[in-house]
Structures are given as structure tokens and as C-alpha cells.
Amino acid sequence: MDLNLRKAIVSNxxxxxxxxxxxxxxxxxxxxxxxxxxxxxxxxxxxxxxxDEQDKQDMIKALEQGVKDASGKA
Structure with missing residues (x-):
């Protein structure tokens, strides 16, 4: 079965x-x-x-902090 999950999600x-x-x-x-x-x-x-690049860097910083918080290393 050929299911394109991305297309299905975007379509929904x-x-x-x-x-x-x-x-x-x-x-x-x-x-x-x-x-x-x-x-x-x-x-x-x-x-x-x-x-844009600044938004991507902001997301990466937020992700890094979230990973630290979730793992108890903050």
C-alpha cells in the first residue's frame, strides 16, 4: 500500500x-x-x-533547553 503520510496530514x-x-x-x-x-x-x-535563519536558531535553542529540562539536566 502506497500511503503518503505527509500529504494525508497536510490534507487533513x-x-x-x-x-x-x-x-x-x-x-x-x-x-x-x-x-x-x-x-x-x-x-x-x-x-x-x-x-528564516533567526527563527530556526531560536527553535534550536528552545529545543536544546527543552531537552535539558526533560532530561533533568537544567
Whole structure:
């Protein structure tokens, strides 16, 4: 079976407004279900592709801090 997960995820949110997109992200994170991880990955990929270099560096710094906090090394 040929399933393009990226296309399916983008298709499912294509008509969502900002409020709906935020709700999708928050729900996925709060639910904590691993089946939501691919969708969050696709959303991150879309954000990354639309970001300039400064935004990318800011995201990397936030990610670094989040990893430290999550691992208890902050």
C-alpha cells in the first residue's frame, strides 16, 4: 500500500485556521499518544520550511533547553 503520510496530514489540516492549528498541536501534546508524533513531525517540518535563519536558531535553542529540562539536566 502506497500511503503518503505527509500529504494525508497536510490534507487533513489544509483548511484549518490558526486557532484550529493551535488546538491540533495542543491536543496532540496533551494526549501524549505516540501515534500523534508523526503528525507533529510533519507540522514541525512545515514550520521549519517557512522559518528564516533567526527563527530556526531560536527553535534550536528552545529545543536544546527543552531537552535539558526533560532530561533533568537544567
Amino acid at each position: 489540516i489544509a483548511t484549518n485556521d490558526q486557532e484550529q492549528l493551535e488546538a491540533t498541536i495542543v491536543d496532540a501534546i496533551e494526549d501524549g499518544e505516540e501515534k500523534m508524533l508523526p503528525g507533529l513531525g510533519v507540522l514541525f517540518e512545515l514550520i521549519w520550511e517557512q522559518s
